[in-house]
Amino acid sequence: MENQKSFDGTLSADEFYIAANTLCEKWKSANTGLPDWTWVPYKRMPSGASYNDGYLSLESIYHIKFPKDPVKSRNLSEEDEEPVDSATLVHVPSNVIHAYDFHIAYSHSYRDPVLYFNGHRSDGQPLDLDEMQKDLPEYSQKLLTESKWTFITVEEHPYLHQPWYMLHPCGTSDWMKLLLHGRPDAADYLISWLSVVGQTVGLRVPISLVSSCAKHDSI
Amino acid sequence: MDLYSEDAARFVWEGAIPIQIRLHESQVTTLPPPPPVQILGPRIGYLPLLVSSIKPHFNDTLPPGSDSVWFEYKGLPLKWYIPTGVLFDLLCAEPERPWNLTVHFRGYPGETLTPCDGEDSVKWSFINSLKEAAYIINGNCKNVMNMSQPDQSELWQSFTKGNMDGYTRVSSKLKLGPFGEDSAVKITAGRIPIRLYLRILGDDVYHLEDVTAVESWDSISYINRPVEIHREEGEEGHYITFKKAMKCLLPEFFDDETSEPDHVFVQREDNDFDAANENSKITGAGAVMSCPEEQKCADLAFVKPHSTKKVNQIKLIRIQGIEVDLEIPFFWVVNNLKNPEYYLHICVYMGSSLNHA
Numbered sequence: 015m016e017n018q019k020s021f022d023g024t025l026s027a028d029e030f031y032i033a034a035n036t037l038c039e040k041w042k043s044a045n046t047g048l049p050d051w052t053w054v055p056y057k058r059m060p061s062g063a064s065y066n067d068g069y070l071s072l073e074s075i076y077h078i079k080f081p082k083d084p085v086k087s088r089n090l091s092e093e094d095e096e097p098v099d100s101a102t103l104v105h106v107p108s109n110v111i112h113a114y115d116f117h118i119a120y121s122h123s124y125r126d127p128v129l130y131f132n133g134h135r136s137d138g139q140p141l142d143l144d145e146m147q148k149d150l151p152e153y154s155q156k157l158l159t160e161s162k163w164t165f166i167t168v169e170e171h172p173y174l175h176q177p178w179y180m181l182h183p184c185g186t187s188d189w190m191k192l193l194l195h196g197r198p199d200a201a202d203y204l205i206s207w208l209s210v211v212g213q214t215v216g217l218r219v220p221i222s223l224v225s226s227c228a229k230h231d232s233i
Numbered sequence: 234m235d236l237y238s239e240d241a242a243r244f245v246w247e248g249a250i251p252i253q254i255r256l257h258e259s260q261v262t263t264l265p266p267p268p269p270v271q272i273l274g275p276r277i278g279y280l281p282l283l284v285s286s287i288k289p290h291f292n293d294t295l296p297p298g299s300d301s302v303w304f305e306y307k308g309l310p311l312k313w314y315i316p317t318g319v320l321f322d323l324l325c326a327e328p329e330r331p332w333n334l335t336v337h338f339r340g341y342p343g344e345t346l347t348p349c350d351g352e353d354s355v356k357w358s359f360i361n362s363l364k365e366a367a368y369i370i371n372g373n374c375k376n377v378m379n380m381s382q383p384d385q386s387e388l389w390q391s392f393t394k395g396n397m398d399g400y401t402r403v404s405s406k407l408k409l410g411p412f413g414e415d416s417a418v419k420i421t422a423g424r425i426p427i428r429l430y431l432r433i434l435g436d437d438v439y440h441l442e443d444v445t446a447v448e449s450w451d452s453i454s455y456i457n458r459p460v461e462i463h464r465e466e467g468e469e470g471h472y473i474t475f476k477k478a479m480k481c482l483l484p485e486f487f488d489d490e491t492s493e494p495d496h497v498f499v500q501r502e503d504n505d506f507d508a509a510n511e512n513s514k515i516t517g518a519g520a521v522m523s524c525p526e527e528q529k530c531a532d533l534a535f536v537k538p539h540s541t542k543k544v545n546q547i548k549l550i551r552i553q554g555i556e557v558d559l560e561i562p563f564f565w566v567v568n569n570l571k572n573p574e575y576y577l578h579i580c581v582y583m584g585s586s587l588n589h590a
Contacts, residue, residue: 022372058454122458123365123426140343163357168347170312172457175450177347184364184374 021194023187024125027065029200033127034070034118036201037208046220049074054117056173069173070118070204075217077112077133077149111136112149116217118204119172126186127204129211130171130178143168146179154214181211236413236562241569245553246397248276250321252283253331256291257305260339263294271331275395276318276553277572279355280304280311280334282393287336301341303349304334307446310342313349314358315430319578322551323430323453326444326582345450356389359574366426366575367409369459376407392573400573409575411568424459425567426576429482431456434548434584441549441582456482460563475566476559479550483581486547549582 025033031053038051055068117130133141133149147155157165164182171178186207193206209219255269270290274283284302304311306324311334315323321332341348349355364374380388384403391399412425431454438444447453460478480487550557552570571577 058456123369163353164361167357167361170314170347175455176345177343182361184368184378188373 021191023189023191023194025127025200025203026125027067027120027122029203030120030127031066031068032200033202033204037070037204040205040223044220044223046223048072054173069120071115072117072217073115075114075116077114077216078110112141112145114149114215114217116215117171117173117178118208121183124183124186126183126190127207127211128183129181129215130169131181131215132178143179149216151213151216154216157214181214236564237411237568243397245570245572246275246277246395248318248553249273250276250317251331252334254283254287254304254334254336256294257335257337260291260296260337261294262296267291267294274317274332276316276321278317278393278395279313279315279359280317280320281313281349281351281355284351291336291338295338298339300338301349302351303337303341303346305337306332306334309447309449310346312346312450313355314347316572316578318553319428319430319572319580322554322580323432324447326441326549328554352393359389359392360385362574362576363407367407369424369426370409370575376409380407404573410571412564413568424461425478425563427456427458427460427482427579428576429456429458429579429581430454431483431581431583433545434582436585438584444582458482462563473563474560475557475563478563478566479559479579482579483547486545486583545583545585547581548584549580551580551582552578 034051034053038053041048041051049072051070051072053068054071055066058067112133112135114131114133118127119130120126121128133146135141141149147158150158154166164184166179166181168177169180170176189210190203190207193210194203205219205223208217209224212219250273251271252274253269253271256267258266261267267290270287272283272286274280281302288300303313306320309324311320311324321328325332360377364377367374367377380403384406388400388403391397391403432447433452433454434444460481462473476487550559552566555570557566557570567577
């Protein structure tokens with residue numbers, strides 16, 4: 015990324031760590047009404063690594079499916095930020111409240127971030143792919159039907175070693191190259207990346223975050 | 234030394250493990266219980282691909298319900314997306330023949346294993362790995378993505394049938410190797426796909442015979458990180474030794490090896506002797522690097538002559554069932570011992586012991 019001429023849409027493990035910190039800070043200051051992204055450091059034994067190993071985590075994002083209102087993402091714990099009619103909530107059967115956890119890990123193979131996610135019902139029961147599929151935006155549902163094995167699949171989480179859903183990263187560098195117009199800034203990489211990737215799973219990045227990056231980019 | 238040998242690759246393709254599979258008692262509904270099945274499991278294959286052969290033996294005794302097949306070794310659920318040979322090398326410190334596995338057709342442990350819908354899951358896990366390997370080697374996965382339907386089908390069919398020639402006919406179009414100066418593709422620098430499995434042994438293990446069974450995948454570290462080869466001035470790409478590549482992956486275990494080579498790669502006595510002798514043939518770069526390290530170790534010994542500390546040591550490095558000599562060219566290891574999805578799977582056993590610093 016340092017050499018702009020040869021920017022190929024990828025980033026190094028060190029740049030990923032820098033970008034992760036930027037995402038955490040900007041997300042927090044943007045008052046999204048959602049929980050904060052946090053960096054989860056990981057001590058490998060043995061490490062075999064000189065960089066800061068770990069992953070980004072955003073947990074307990076609630077997805078409520080109201081009978082007539084198609085899709086709404088809200089965080090129930092931040093009621094004062096974005097008022098939620100608790101009277102309505104009482105009537106929502108527990109099986110339509112789905113909580114999602116999102117993790118972003120660095121792939122040394124693709125030299126790009128990879129999104130992992132997992133969902134469970136409010137009673138803690140994990141969601142299966144069919145249930146989760148219904149929570150996805152329409153275009154992702156379509157893509158998932160067309161390419162069952164190459165879009166979202168269940169993979170071993172690289173740090174937790176449990177089955178998690180993974181958005182396949184092949185092609186990330188191609189569209190990141192276009193998205194950043196050859197004006198890469200390692201720090202803002204993840205925000206730009208998440209603004210695209212988040213949409214495929216219904217996680218919206220606040221517009222204020224993205225525009226702050228665009229401003230920075232044009233200086 | 235040729236960096237690619239068809240004969241060596243054929244040995245890998247033909248390698249198989251004699252497996253004895255019994256049905257888990259919870260799924261036996263008949264008396265007497267069905268006898269175990271003996272089968273040869275190809276090293277490069279995956280356990281779910283054996284299901285069609287073993288199912289008929291157990292079919293009549295299964296309880297009602299639908300199948301969700303998984304395998305277990307001494308209580309440990311086996312990850313189906315790891316090649317069978319790698320599971321064997323990793324979980325059997327001393328090779329067990331036949332390898333005694335238990336099959337379950339019910340009660341899939343979805344908390345620890347990713348779901349498997351039979352051959353399709355295996356096929357796509359394989360192709361996604363191939364794609365990842367292609368990205369590592371070429372910087373994109375276009376060759377794999379653009380594979381024609383007939384080619385894709387021939388690739389998979391050849392793989393499942395162990396037909397190396399058929400597989401090579403299709404896979405050679407992907408331009409993923411072999412690596413080395415004298416080979417057709419001439420990849421002499423770049424990134425090489427590696428999956429490394431690190432098994433950490435208990436404190437009191439001195440011999441492989443004393444190694445106890447793996448109780449949980451938590452005691453195995455997994456590193457999926459390519460080795461990067463930068464071609465340096467005056468250095469031939471294929472002269473990078475396997476040791477140098479291992480040092481890239483696990484730098485902390487190769488730091489002071491030049492001063493005490495026999496502590497790094499603990500094998501049988503005769504091999505230690507060989508390793509020590511081979512040391513004199515290290516390439517220029519290796520020899521230069523060893524000097525400051527030796528100095529540092531000597532200083533440490535002088536300051537703390539009697540201190541003891543617990544150190545982790547590599548006890549064994551195994552690829553395709555072979556204990557690989559650290560001094561052979563890395564490209565030879567990759568070209569000949571890689572799996573068909575172009576990943577080199579390396580099993581490392583590590584133990585800790587008290588060492589006099």
